[in-house]
Amino acid sequence: MNFDSFIQENGKQVIFKKHEHVFMQGESNDNFYFLRSGLLKAYYVLEDGRESVKSFILSGNTITSLTAAYTKEQCSFSLVALQESQLIEIPFDCIEEATRRSHDMARKVIEILLSLSMKKERREYELLSLPAEERYRQLCETSPQLIEAVTQNDIARYLGITPVALSRIKKRLLNMN
Amino acid sequence: MNFDSFIQENGKQVIFKKHEHVFMQGESNDNFYFLRSGLLKAYYVLEDGRESVKSFILSGNTITSLTAAYTKEQCSFSLVALQESQLIEIPFDCIEEATRRSHDMARKVIEILLSLSMKKERREYELLSLPAEERYRQLCETSPQLIEAVTQNDIARYLGITPVALSRIKKRLLNMN
DNA sequence: GTGTTGCGTTAACCTCGGTTAAAAATAGAG
DNA sequence: CTCTATTTTTAACCGAGGTTAACGCAACAC
Structure with missing residues (x-):
């Protein structure tokens, strides 16, 4: 069955x-x-x-x-x-x-x-093995719908960092491209 | 069988x-x-x-x-x-x-x-969820024979930190007790 | 409207771990 | 034992992330 x-x-x-x-x-x-x-x-x-x-x-x-x-x-x-x-x-x-x-x-x-x-x-x-920034980048690529649906608070806790740190990472990534 | x-x-x-x-x-x-x-x-x-x-x-x-x-x-x-x-x-x-x-x-x-x-x-x-120091403490408790058998180098890489950082953690723990 | 609540951002300060390099201690090879 | 490797420790410096707190903003209740 x-x-x-x-x-x-x-x-x-x-x-x-x-x-x-x-x-x-x-x-x-x-x-x-x-x-x-x-x-x-x-x-x-x-x-x-x-x-x-x-x-x-x-x-x-x-x-x-x-x-x-x-x-x-x-x-x-x-x-x-x-x-x-x-x-x-x-x-x-x-x-x-x-x-x-x-x-x-x-x-x-x-x-x-x-x-x-x-x-x-x-x-x-x-x-x-991966630093938090890289984990975030990969998550954005593989699960963009998740980033939309979930608060940044929860994304940060999923990555193993604080919401404040995630906010900084996002800013860093923006200033690069 | x-x-x-x-x-x-x-x-x-x-x-x-x-x-x-x-x-x-x-x-x-x-x-x-x-x-x-x-x-x-x-x-x-x-x-x-x-x-x-x-x-x-x-x-x-x-x-x-x-x-x-x-x-x-x-x-x-x-x-x-x-x-x-x-x-x-x-x-x-x-x-x-x-x-x-x-x-x-x-x-x-x-x-x-x-x-x-x-x-x-x-x-x-x-x-x-656990900081490196706590991961090390738990490893020492649960697998003391592993700490003996393996180089500190490998223990550090297993904990996700560098050997230098592990050496510092050990020192910190010693100075506490 | 006003107040409230939760989320995201920013800043200041601090701690921890990474990096590099050098010295000290151990382990292996001959 | 002696001479190398390798491992471990220590120090100095740097950067990433944690902590706290303030502010802006949107959603929502009233």
């Missing part, structure tokens, strides 16, 4: 308005989510109250807190809607169980996890 | 002496590796010649260049032995094929990929 149709059939549609949380860091949440429309932000809150953005989730993509859904610990991050969002919620165990029953489903999940790993590897590389 | 015994039976044992490369960034390499003994370093070389360390591989762990083995592009990083290392080499396609034939194998691969994803998520979090 197709993974997408499996999700559609076994999942439950849920809607979150702008600024509503899907889950909060520290809570438990066993679900896997597929975003049909809208825009989500996954973010960490540090001990000192500072915030950093793990990722933005665009429609058509999926998100789950592995620590909460797979190992049953607390969510390591919070998930909030930046726009009204329509998502499909499905218990992680339900997928887990499907991979036990269906060989096809297991193979499909492997594919998904492989792309997920490659995406994470790319992000890890950028954070490790 | 057990994943480890599958690797043992279908893989080929290879040995790399200190400083020998398993593969180089830019090459193609379709293999999945299991490290039986020794120590490996996976690292990126940037356009300007600078180097950053993606990860250290301890014995009992596995490593593969997903971009090369899965999507058949070039290796995105180089892999070198820091000590004489004994590893099992197995074509990625061989595992891929095994997941097609065997449901058990597919389920085992899912488990492996899930832990891999969680490990990467942790690293991503540290690079994004």
Whole structure:
């Protein structure tokens, strides 16, 4: 069976308005989510109250807190809607169980996890090896629609810098061209 | 069938002496590796010649260049032995094929990929949210044996800073306690 | 309208890490 | 052991980003 149709059939549609949380860091949440429309932000809150953005989730993509859904610990991050969002919620165990029953489903999940790993590897590389200015330039090139949709505040936290620093970087880039 | 015994039976044992490369960034390499003994370093070389360390591989762990083995592009990083290392080499396609034939194998691969994803998520979090000094402190706590076995040069590149900066951090930490 | 709230920019100051270079300490090779 | 390499430390200088605070601006409520 197709993974997408499996999700559609076994999942439950849920809607979150702008600024509503899907889950909060520290809570438990066993679900896997597929975003049909809208825009989500996954973010960490540090001990000192500072915030950093793990990722933005665009429609058509999926998100789950592995620590909460797979190992049953607390969510390591919070998930909030930046726009009204329509998502499909499905218990992680339900997928887990499907991979036990269906060989096809297991193979499909492997594919998904492989792309997920490659995406994470790319992000890890950028954070490790590229300076903030370069990370910003690449983000502008690869995801111009994101720059439009999201506040500069959140872009900065996603790049691992402060909004003030991002404002300076933008100015520097302008003065170059 | 057990994943480890599958690797043992279908893989080929290879040995790399200190400083020998398993593969180089830019090459193609379709293999999945299991490290039986020794120590490996996976690292990126940037356009300007600078180097950053993606990860250290301890014995009992596995490593593969997903971009090369899965999507058949070039290796995105180089892999070198820091000590004489004994590893099992197995074509990625061989595992891929095994997941097609065997449901058990597919389920085992899912488990492996899930832990891999969680490990990467942790690293991503540290690079994004923690200052270099804190990353170093945590590394000392969680992997003291690594600090012993690896040059400070490589530790610094793993933390995303220069050896000079790491030397200063160590001094700062000493003067505190 | 007025007030409020949040976002983006700018400036001043400070800290941390990068760069370069030199010295000190260790490790390897013969 | 001796003589090189390599690694680590230290110092001086610089630049990028953090912090704080002020200001301008737009959106929105009232």
